[in-house]
Amino acid sequence: MHVGREDIEWADFIFVMEKSHKKKLAHKFGSAIKARSVVSLDIPDNYEYMDSELIAILKRKVARYFA
Template identity: 45%
Template sequence: MLTPLTHELVSWADIIFVMERRTAPKASLRKARVICLDIPDDYEFMDPGLMRLLEARVSKYLG
């Protein structure tokens, strides 16, 4: 189930990660940078392969 992003949910964010471009927010966000990780949403919740992939792709943005 997708939870739509609202102003309240992202007002504190500097970076928003999405797995697929189709899930990126459509509205312009003044503060937050949106980064698409280009990971298909084909994984089960907490799948070990997904966790490794997320860690590898997100870590370069978080320093």
């Protein structure tokens, strides 16, 4: 999936798996990303798309932001 400026402007929270993803977003979107909460979940980006283990980890880590 590709992220566009519209996605950044729409989001209240932006979750990334690794700190390197956060850096890439900051580089690509500059000032638009500064107005958003970007949260690194510290999950290694070595899972396959829709991996059941990854989904469980994501649900657990993201839940605290919506409790």
